Amino acid sequence: MDEGPQQPTTPHSATGAVVLSLPFTGRWLARNSPARRVPSHGTDLLGERYAIDFIGVDDRRRTATHRDWRSMLATEPAQRFFAYGRPILAPADGVVVVAHDGEDDHVARRSQLALVPYALGQVSRLRQGVPAIAGNHLIIALPGGGGFVALVHLRSGSVRVAAGDRVVAGQPIAECGNSGNSTQPHLHIQVMDSADLSVAQGVPMVFRRFREWPRGVRDPQLRESGMPGEGAVVEPSTGSAR
Incomplete structure (x- = not known):
């Protein structure tokens, strides 16, 4: 019997982790990596068990154009x-x-x-619900029931897709921002078993084909698949790992 075309499925690594592409170009610093600890953000709430944060940097690993008195004393x-x-x-x-x-x-x-005052407001933001924590965000259902990937803290007004839209890997969908529970502009990404962040459980993930500059290492490593280490700088690569 002809069962019709097969539905695409989400790629998984040898360990069963969902395989994703890095959702950006350029260099980014990895923070709160599950390569360091699990739960990566110190909690299983909101599906964060295997989440990772990426902070955009320049070639000197700087996160911002400069530091001044505001960097030390204010916002x-x-x-x-x-x-x-x-x-x-x-x-x-x-x-x-x-x-x-x-x-x-x-x-x-x-x-x-x-x-300090921002940290004291954490409980209040949790009580306000998902938008106060995630800010502007997108959740994408992966093929073949492979879970859901969330991209969080997006720039206000930058979301370029709507619910129901099909997207392909590498398609521009938004811009990095500082919305929600965020102290500086960065991207938070995670894979979950549910599209409802209030009940979701985290799912392991890895990224395909990227260059990684581990903390304290001058020359990059080419990785075919893996999770960036804590404090590593990464950028996507089309090359093959050595």
């Missing part, structure tokens, strides 16, 4: 940071199931003085 404009406004790309083929926009981008906080 800073989000536009000062290299990540802010950088294009975010679909990390896989799939269908958009959530496209939330309209949350404000916050000022950035590197100063310990500015971080």
Whole structure:
């Protein structure tokens, strides 16, 4: 009996992790990597168990154009940071199931003085629900029931797709911002078993074909698949790993 065309499925690594493409171009710094610890963000809430953060950097690993008195004592404009406004790309083929926009981008906080009141507001933001934590965000259903990938803290007004849209890996879908529970512009990405962040459980993921500069290492390593180490700088690569 002809069963018709087979539905595409989500690629998985040898360990069963979902395989994604890095959702950007250029160089980014890895923070809160599950290569360092699990849960990577210190909690299983909101499907964050295997999540990772990426902060845009320049060739000198700087996250912002400069430091001044505001960096030490106050808040800073989000536009000062290299990540802010950088294009975010679909990390896989799939269908958009959530496209939330309209949350404000916050000022950035590197100063310990500015971080204290922000940290004290964490519980209040959790009570406000998903938008207060995720800010502007997209959730994409992966093929073949392979889970859901969330891209979080997007720039206000930058979301270029809507629920129901099909996307392909590498397609521009938004820009990096500083919305939601974020102290400086960065991208938070995670794979989950549900599109509902309030009940989702995290799913392991890895990224395909990227250059990685581990912390303290001058020359990059070419990796065919894996999870960036904590404090490593990465960029996508079309080359093969050695």
